[in-house]
Amino acid sequence: MKYLASLPAHWHAWLRNPIAIGAIAPSSAQLASALVRSLPEGFSADVIELGGGTGAITRVLLEQLGSERLLVVERDLELLTGLRQRWPALQLLHADAGTLDSALTAPTHRYGAIVSGLPLLNMSRQVRHDIVRAAFAVLPESGVFIQFSYGWRSPLSAQLTTALKLRTQRCQLCWWNLPPATVWRYTRL
Numbered sequence: 001m002k003y004l005a006s007l008p009a010h011w012h013a014w015l016r017n018p019i020a021i022g023a024i025a026p027s028s029a030q031l032a033s034a035l036v037r038s039l040p041e042g043f044s045a046d047v048i049e050l051g052g053g054t055g056a057i058t059r060v061l062l063e064q065l066g067s068e069r070l071l072v073v074e075r076d077l078e079l080l081t082g083l084r085q086r087w088p089a090l091q092l093l094h095a096d097a098g099t100l101d102s103a104l105t106a107p108t109h110r111y112g113a114i115v116s117g118l119p120l121l122n123m124s125r126q127v128r129h130d131i132v133r134a135a136f137a138v139l140p141e142s143g144v145f146i147q148f149s150y151g152w153r154s155p156l157s158a159q160l161t162t163a164l165k166l167r168t169q170r171c172q173l174c175w176w177n178l179p180p181a182t183v184w185r186y187t188r189l
Ligand SMILES: C[S@@+](CC[C@H](N)C(=O)[O-])C[C@H]1O[C@@H](n2cnc3c(N)ncnc32)[C@H](O)[C@@H]1O
Pocket: 020, 021, 022, 023, 025, 026, 027, 050, 051, 052, 053, 054, 055, 056, 057, 058, 073, 074, 075, 076, 079, 095, 096, 097, 098, 117, 118, 119
């Protein structure tokens, strides 16, 4: 599905739940590629994507990793069904990202990175905390959590990264996205 073709499904989901969808448009291919480039050099582990939506980031992750190395977590059943119809071999988990550690049935040692398309800035401090805590609970010591945001500031506050003992890195600004987005990478201290 091309970018323009995915707009009706995205807007339909946005009208149903604007806070959970967050963005007015799906991520661009350029932003999706910037997220993938933010994986560590020589990265060879499996990846979890949080908030697959209409699949803008999923498509690029699938191209880079293949369906055996990717698990997509999506809470919205309609969007999850759309992803399943588009890529029948895609590994999908219908769950809230805040419960990732208890919802995962596969052995967690497979996963080395989490790429998140969740609208963290629309969420309360507690929900953000729960999601990032659950993400690092399934990642190994060297695991990375990659997130984009539309603001100039890190979507995880200093208070949150201090509490969870995380290091913040600003990776890249992607102008070719609506709106322009910054890619952030978080690792354990
Ligand atoms: C901004 S859309 C991103 C969609 C797509 N990844 C992209 O970048 O275009 C956010 C997605 O996260 C999902 N989502 C929001 N909160 C979630 C949660 N707590 N757990 C799992 N998925 C969630 C929404 O249903 C939506 O599909």
